[in-house]
Amino acid sequence: MLAMPARLLLALIAVTPMTIHAKDTWTTPAEASAFRTTPSYAETQAFLRRLARAAPDTIRIETFGTTPEGRPMTVVIAARDGDLTPERARAAGKPIVLLQAGIHPGEIEGKDAGLMLLRDFARMNRLPHLLDHSVLVYIPVYSVDGHENSGPYFRINQNGPAEMGFRGQSQYLNLNRDYVKADAPETRAWLALWNTWRPDLLIDIHTTDGADYQYDLTWYAEDPHKLPPSVAAWQKAAYQEGAIPAYERLGHLAAPYLEFRDGRDITKGIGNFGSGPRFSTGYAAIRNRAGLLIETHMLKSYEVRVRAVYDVVRSVLDQVNKDPAALLKASREADSWAASLSAKPGATLPVTFKEDPTPKPFTLKGYAFTQTRSDISGDLWVRYDPATTKNYAIQSWNDLLPDVAAPLPAAWAIPAQWTNVIERLDAHGIPYTRTATAIRVSVDADQLSQPTWADKPFEGHHMLRDAAISTVKEEIELPAGTVIVRSDNADAVLSLNLLDARAPDSMLRWGYLNAIFEPKEYGEPRVVEALARKMIAEDPSLKTAFEARLESDPAFAASPRARLAFFFERSPWYTAQKVGAYPVLRLDDTTLKTLDATAPAKAGT
Structure with missing residues (x-):
């Protein structure tokens, strides 16, 4: 008789049920059923409580x-x-x-x-x-x-x-x-x-x-x-x-x-x-x-x-x-x-990753399989034969490379009204302070445009799929009570993934801030008709851009609403609403030091 291969012998030992003796009071419920069933939560807790006692x-x-x-x-x-x-x-x-x-x-x-x-x-x-x-x-x-x-x-x-x-x-x-x-x-x-x-x-x-x-x-x-x-x-x-x-x-x-x-x-x-x-x-x-x-x-x-x-x-x-x-x-x-990442000038951190285009060889220990054209689905019906083992020399694209990087500031500033975001900081245990007084400071602010959303809800949210992001330097007043999240600590990577607009699992991408893309003030068509003519008279290049859009975009040309919106969205009546202004602001080290010196913060709650 041929000797049994060591791997097969070990595998048989691994899957052979343990002998259960009547006196073995520590048999688990799954073992007692020969692994046909799994215990209820009450049965699971009862076993654990007995073990703890x-x-x-x-x-x-x-x-x-x-x-x-x-x-x-x-x-x-x-x-x-x-x-x-x-x-x-x-x-x-x-x-x-x-x-x-x-x-x-x-x-x-x-x-x-x-x-x-x-x-x-x-x-x-x-x-x-x-x-x-x-x-x-x-x-x-x-x-x-x-x-x-x-x-x-x-x-x-x-x-x-x-x-x-x-x-x-x-x-x-x-x-x-x-x-x-x-x-x-x-x-x-x-x-x-x-x-x-x-x-x-x-x-x-x-x-x-x-x-x-x-x-x-x-x-x-x-x-x-x-x-x-x-x-x-x-x-x-x-x-x-x-x-x-x-x-x-x-x-x-x-x-x-x-x-x-x-x-x-x-x-x-x-x-x-x-x-x-x-x-x-x-x-x-x-x-x-x-x-x-x-x-x-x-x-x-x-x-x-x-x-x-x-x-x-x-x-x-x-x-x-x-x-x-x-x-x-x-x-x-x-x-x-x-904690040391933000100390480097211009620090960034990747928040999305892409497939390494260079694959590596991989031996897949699989089974023989067949592909049959299905008259039910119209697709290929795959069936495996577990009785026939077969190794396949395939390629693995498992490795990743950094893709989109996000700036890592000295701190983030979040106005107090954005409670959904602040509540998530609390849930994750991210430390923060609140400004004790109002202060005017220089910040990096992201302006978001061209938003696209997922086609259907996911996990109870209408997720923001993508948006164009441009960054501007602004002088703004941070009101008293503004939340300041510093990045010179172990939670820097966590904070960035929650707060940066580029991060795919940020609060923005999960749809908590969708309202920033919604203008609240609108113009009556008869009013915008007059506004458009005034804007063209003051800026002839606007007429050129409008006509180019009519020529290149048939859907735009066919929509009276879109044609009027072209002008309204370029007017101060629209820009004053700050549509797409991302409320999470970035502070550099100089600004943070100024804030610390002139508007001491108090611990956040």
Whole structure:
């Protein structure tokens, strides 16, 4: 008989159910059902509370928020030596790892793997040294209302469990698009938790959709261009050189996140899925922290997926445990890097990124597939054959390059009336002051024109897709109470992504400031008819421009409204309304020093 290959033997061990003895009172609900089902939130909490009672020195449970439907949001803290508070963790020099499951509740492996991991750490002595040198902050179910809205008909693409939670929370918001705009109560509770613990690493557990392939897990980390240098270096060493190879040695197959350029033909290569600050790892990046997205494979059995999460989280925590100082150093240097950015004259920071045009070769461990022209959709119907493994030599366009850069001023000034924006500063914990008296200063102001909006609502917002931006230097009066957000601190990158008009997840782009594009005063057509003739008489070049527009733009020529607007929008009756004037202003270092000297600010609230 031929010897079994080591990888296959390890894989069989990894997916073989543990023998469950009647006396084993620490069997998790998913294990007890042979992974056919996943427990309710009440059952999950009951298991965790029992574990905390049995191991009070290593496990503590807290409530950190309440969902819109009134359910408590639970977080579990696990550590050695009683280091179960942020103060104790920092005093002990232990990095803090935030592990979250169920932000999309149908993708719930992280919950069941977490119960097993905590059990094996705190009670079964299987992983006794897992948290010798770090502290785990674990959210078993992030979207609790979505988790409890479960049924058999969510996630049509997925192989179990028998019932799955709903992707949105109870207000139909996708929490993994809400990190910056922070609309949901759950997000605001999460941000408060983040600001309390200030974790060094965020791990977010999901289940993928898409093609079929051999990997039981894919993973994603933000491109180095999006990160502080110290965090980029730590992630490369910790994931590519440490945790992922260790995970594969446990019998698994893993790959970087597989975003296929053409879902009908996997041989056309993969690209970057375009994460940004609205996503978990993108948000961690603008908080100067490491992040790791885990995606189990939807078509593998639920047991395989749960055990894959168990082993990859174990491998990452082992990596942290080996050199906790390296992660702490990366975080510390990242904060210093962010705080120093604005000190450079003319400082800018990229806020959008584009695909590196030079691909890299990638071997995809997939399955044979066929493409059949469908008489239903009229498109290609792709079918995979999991019985036939096949490797494909393809190209990867996963790497990114900086694209649009935004200026990084000494500070931003926000007039007090823009409460929507200021409330988001509070939600994110961004420090600011308010001017105690009015003061006249020089500012850089952005004037926005030619706005275009998305065709349909997204996550409850009508998003601004794009606008032309021109910058002017102005002398203006900042009223008393104006909010001043400085950039000489660790929150500089976060602040810029919320406040700059160029940032794709800014408050402007999410539609919180759409009103600035709406003129409130209009001219009657009979009045503008006379105004147009007066303007032409005073400026003949205006007549030339008008006639050129008539010639080049048939839609304009056919619209009486547009033709009159051509003149009204060039008149002082329109410009006095300051349509498109972006209210977030930029202050340079000289102006900020003047403000500090002549109009001392008071702490913001």
